[in-house]
Amino acid sequence: EVQLVESGGGLVQPGRSLRLSCTASGFTFGDYAMSWFRQAPGKGLEWVGFIRSKAYGGTTEYAASVKGRFTISRDDSKSIAYLQMNSLKTEDTAVYYCTRVGLQNWYFDLWGRGTLVTVSS
């Protein structure tokens, strides 16, 4: 089955770190760029960042709100994408979604179910 499964969410204090994982199955993970989104309670979708496939350099880009604090990486041998979140703030509280970027163009054709990150003291 083609799917993405996020893990690693939970309750964390402000200023601390958390690493989310996105495990892919059912497709050739290394062929795809991967992206992370988040959705605060009752709010719309906010793009967090993405990582290109190795064929395109594996480079990353981030939203201004997380740049310098969050890092996306990938392990193609394990079919996992990571979101390392440092210096967490209360406003980072959200459900975090891992997504696959379409091969032909930059829409997001596969989404994980999401993992909740709550930043609170």
Add this chain to the structure above:
Amino acid sequence: EIVMTQSPATLSVSPGERATLSCRASQSVSSNLAWYQQKPGQAPRLLIYGASTRATGIPARFSGSGSGTEFTLTISSLQSEDFAVYYCQQYNNWPPRTFGQGTKVEIK
């Protein structure tokens, strides 16, 4: 950066009726427009890409149209499972991360 504006914010429709959702871009995005559906407590799902191409497994009652700056998502006969929030996204201009604020389709 391109701004995507969806209207209306909320659409009240009876089951079996047609729903028409609009998405406007602040500048032309050609046909590089996608639509997503998000049901309560679930992840978004890709419905339409290329403004009018249904994604795999999407029922034919969903159709997309438009190009340039004006786009429409039409649900021809609403089923109970279609009540959800719908988002549009442009991927013509970099960065391809611009989503509309969403239209909630609710039961009338």
